Amino acid sequence: NAGVTQTPKFQVLKTGQSMTLQCAQDMNHEYMSWYRQDPGMGLRLIHYSVGAGITDQGEVPNGYNVSRSTTEDFPLRLLSAAPSQTSVYFCASSYSGSSSYNEQFFGPGTRLTVL
Amino acid sequence: GQQVMQIPQYQHVQEGEDFTTYCNSSTTLSNIQWYKQRPGGHPVFLIQLVKSGEVKKQKRLTFQFGEAKKNSSLHITATQTTDVGTYFCAGPNSGGYQKVTFGTGTKLQVIP
Numbered sequence: 541n542a543g544v545t546q547t548p549k550f551q552v553l554k555t556g557q558s559m560t561l562q563c564a565q566d567m568n569h570e571y572m573s574w575y576r577q578d579p580g581m582g583l584r585l586i587h588y589s590v591g592a593g594i595t596d597q598g599e600v601p602n603g604y605n606v607s608r609s610t611t612e613d614f615p616l617r618l619l620s621a622a623p624s625q626t627s628v629y630f631c632a633s634s635y636s637g638s639s640s641y642n643e644q645f646f647g648p649g650t651r652l653t654v655l
Numbered sequence: 656g657q658q659v660m661q662i663p664q665y666q667h668v669q670e671g672e673d674f675t676t677y678c679n680s681s682t683t684l685s686n687i688q689w690y691k692q693r694p695g696g697h698p699v700f701l702i703q704l705v706k707s708g709e710v711k712k713q714k715r716l717t718f719q720f721g722e723a724k725k726n727s728s729l730h731i732t733a734t735q736t737t738d739v740g741t742y743f744c745a746g747p748n749s750g751g752y753q754k755v756t757f758g759t760g761t762k763l764q765v766i767p
Contacts, residue, residue, distance in 0.1 A: 571753045573753065573755070580759065582743060582757045582758055583698065583757040585755060588753050588754060589753075590753050598754065599656070599756070630697055634753070642688075642753065643688065643700045643703065644688075644690075644698075644745075645700070646697040646698050649697050
């Protein structure tokens with residue numbers, strides 16, 4: 541199993557450009573999440589999904605869109621990139637079989653710079 | 656909203672010394688998880704605690720969940736250079752088990 545994969549690994553954008561960060565998992569996990577990581581601020585939840593067709597906002601959703609058409613894929617779209625969105629983005633997935641146990645498996649991350 | 660703070664933010668220790676990081680939540684947690692992130696890497700799950708007052712050990716690592724389920728700690732005995740990284744606690748907030756709030760993290764540096 542590949543686990544959680546993310547593409548691209550690195551990306552540089554100009555202010556105002558749009559792009560999609562890809563995330564896929566092959567573990568048949570229902571739960572998937574997107575986080576951004578900035579120095580000194582830990583990981584902050586952007587959007588999450590509890591299953592195909594179901595998404596919800598996290599702590600910092602502004603400027604980002606998500607959709608979940610399949611169990612495997614959970615892309616994150618930046619509509620109009622801003623320098624404040626320079627960050628490392630992590631996608632994570634977890635099993636939903638038990639509501640009290642939700643170990644998250646993280647992808648390798650995408651390092652995004654917005655100029 | 657829920658806040659999860661960790662102290663210290665940074666810690667430098669000599670190899671062989673002990674290390675402890677503390678995690679405090681503004682709300683009661685149903686469970687707490689700990690993750691380790693090596694420099695340049697992604698977070699990796701270490702453990703989950705569920706019960707009030709629970710203590711779990713993994714070799715040199717000891718994890719505790721507070722009686723009030725609002726705080727937790729991770730203690731490493733006799734640190735090694737392989738322990739270098741940032742340690743995060745995380746807990747689900749009232750929005751559901753998938754809506755997880757991560758702590759601010761403690762970055763550990765081990766001096767050989």
